[in-house]
Amino acid sequence: MTEEITTRPARTRYAPSPTGSPHIGNIRTAIFAYLWARHTGGQFLLRIEDTDRKRLVEGSLENIKDSLLWLGLDWDEGPGKGGPFGPYVQSERLELFQSVAKKMVEDGTAYYCYCTPERLDAVNKAKQAAKQAPGYDRRCRTITEAEKDAALASGLTPTVRFKVPLEGVTTFRDLVVKPLTVENSTIQDAVLLKSDGYPTYHLAHIVDDHYMEITHVIRAQEWLPSAPLHVMIYNALGWTMPAFVHAPVILNPPGQKGKLSKRDNAVSVSQYQELGYLPEALLNFLVLLGWSYDDHTEFFTMQELIEKFDIRRIQPTPAKFNLDKLDWINAHYINHVLSVDDYARRCLPFLAESGVISPETAADPGDKWEFIRAACALVKDKVKILTEVPVEIDFLFKPGTDLQYPATDLIGKNDTPAAAAQVLEETITYLRQIPNETYNDREALLAGLSDISENKLHLKNRGLMLWPPRVALSGRTKSPDLMGMIITLGRDETIARLEQARQNLASLG
RNA sequence: GGCGCAUUCGUCUAGCGGCCUAGGACGCAUCCCUCUCAAGGAUGAGACCACGGGUUCGAAUCCCGUAUGCGCUACCA
Missing domain, CATH: 3.40.50.620 (HUPs)
Incomplete structure (x- = not known):
């Protein structure tokens, strides 16, 4: 029996009812079925169980297909694919x-x-x-x-x-x-x-x-x-x-009773998509809910899953849905797996959705691509889900004059308005006179500013030098990397924002 | 109520009779790194393996009860 299981090509199926976007628990079962079919070199079928006419929801079939495809689960037989055992819709x-x-x-x-x-x-x-x-x-x-x-x-x-x-x-x-x-x-x-x-x-x-x-x-x-x-x-x-x-059933997060419900949680695949989770991350997270490969492997590519998945290692115990872990996995994929290009491309719809760029630009960035790509890259290592990207970088897309922040924010820790103003002054002077190659070189920029901090202004630490420009450029006290912002914004815009900050500081009296 | 399944750190899990004074991960705490925030690195707290009985030289691992959780109990899936 055991040997049969591993050697024979399996035919498995995902057989949802067309009642809306697939539930996360439901799709997890589909993932198991898919992986087992692929692991054994068999077939994975999609079958629609629409025998309850009262519960039919318009557009469900497309929704189901989209969710499956989004997660990378392609079926060998079923709606849209045909196959030797059709039709694959029960009402037919x-x-x-x-x-x-x-x-x-x-x-x-x-x-x-x-x-x-x-x-x-x-x-x-x-x-x-x-x-x-x-x-x-x-x-x-x-x-x-x-x-x-x-x-x-x-x-x-x-x-x-x-x-x-x-x-x-x-x-x-x-x-x-x-x-x-x-x-x-x-x-x-x-x-x-x-x-x-x-x-x-x-x-x-x-x-x-x-x-x-x-x-x-x-x-x-x-x-x-x-x-x-x-x-x-x-x-x-x-x-x-x-x-x-x-x-096993997927249960509500710790603190909540019962199986995963939509009352307090996102439960459908499309919801997670809209929240900015990556399909590979959601898949990775879901497959680990009720299944494990060994005592330490946390990340799997689809190829690895197909290789390593074994239905006999599925856990019989219900598992609670842990959003923190999903966030961690998603952040890992964004930060360590995706290339900058891939990541930035995936950010486009979210930037458009939040109004940071236009839908037209999202569809075809054209010559704006370089800027968008650079802007997104600035927060690649700090964002957990893609919907966070626009809120982290919107200030790069707005005119500098729109930045709203208390002028006192410009003053770094243990610093004075006069000192902050001087830092801005020196930064402006420095940025004006350096050649383009230096301007666009992160390390060179940092070295230049460090030099001013240490040898000209004699500041206690580099942080005091970098703080005022940070706030001046972003309008925030928590921002992406300063050099990155300087380069991304470009010399004119950067200097304009620094000048503006200097004036804000002066207004402080 | 009845029937059934399940039960290892807060959570996801490794473990399938001696390697377990129970390992990993998320989260949490502290420290390091550091231009803020992150990321990364290190360390730590955290589980008398639900409880009570057995079986055995020996049990987290096998058996039986109890408790708890979850599921089912439709001309829904």
Whole structure:
């Protein structure tokens, strides 16, 4: 068994309902399924489970596809791709489900149920009142012909229910969760085919997984309780079951109870995209929620994940969502993995979104690219998510005259207005007279300013020399690297801002 | 209520009977570096391995209870 798992190419699937942007927990399961298919050299399918017409959300399919693609999860078969086992949308496979349901009734493993929703409700209430477990009383298993005719005559369309074996126990084996055994009598006669002709999940996923030749069903742990029911259905159909992995649920962050909910957290893939998380970082973070490779590896490229991923190392324990760690991983990718060009290019939409540049410029930066790239680069090592970039560098894009800051900020620690003014004075003089090569050379600039600090102004430390220009250029007390700002802003703008600062200082009296 | 699964630092985890006086990471604290903020480096605090019983020469690792958490209990998935 164990050997089979590792050697055979697996066919896995991600089978979401089209109810909006994929939930982060849901997509994590998709990641597991994808990695396992790729790891074994098999196929990853996308299947849309749209059998609940009431919950359909417009645009979901595109949303699902976009999220998958954004994260780098491409599917081999499914919507937009086709494949030998299509269609891959359940609402287009109704005849199949209906014929299977019909056959089960003929085989005696399922039966028509003529109960009305009202009666079902009443049965439940009565059971609860009697302190019994709620559930269907299996009445239609023994319904008489006369009663059946009466129901039909009233215009009612029957559902098809699974005929659960009343005796014995059923054992379900999972690849990560320990074996589970239940008394058959505690399982419900689940509806297989609804009165609207659509199958329920219980029927649809089994039929599809069977005909699509899925080898490994990787799904959320919420399905665990109904797994024994699925075992019985497979048995009733005479089909062999694929291997199962029930991935752990993702819980709310520490301090909050329950599974990850949108009440207090971002939960959809698109939300994280909009917040400025990188797909590779989100993927890396998510895969580590419930899975680990060893005791120390934290970062993985997609290639490494495909190589190293093993479903048997998936954890059975629910994991809390830890935003701090996601931020750390994201910052790591921004700072240490992305090239400056790549990073700056990804900043464009966020700069446009916040109004720092125009949408037109974001779409085609043209000759503004060099400046934008340099500006973004200034904060590459300090930003955790891309939405922070515009707030960190917007002052570079505004006219210097728009900078608003208290003139007292220009005075460094242990410094005086006069000393600060003198520093600005000297800096201006210095920047005016140096050649372009020096101006655009970080190290040379720093050396020049250090020299003035030490040998001309005799300042106690270089910090006193660099502080006033920092505030003058950025209008802030926390800013990017001074030399970087001087170079990025260019000589004219830099000197203009320094001059302006000097005047602000003078106004202090 | 019933059924089920799970239980190692605040969090994510390593560990699959002796290598564990339990390792790594995030976060936190302190220090170093340093032009501010970060990044980076170092150090540290932090888990009697939920609790109680067993099994064994020996248990975080196996078994049984209890507690807690989570999930399911629809003509939703």
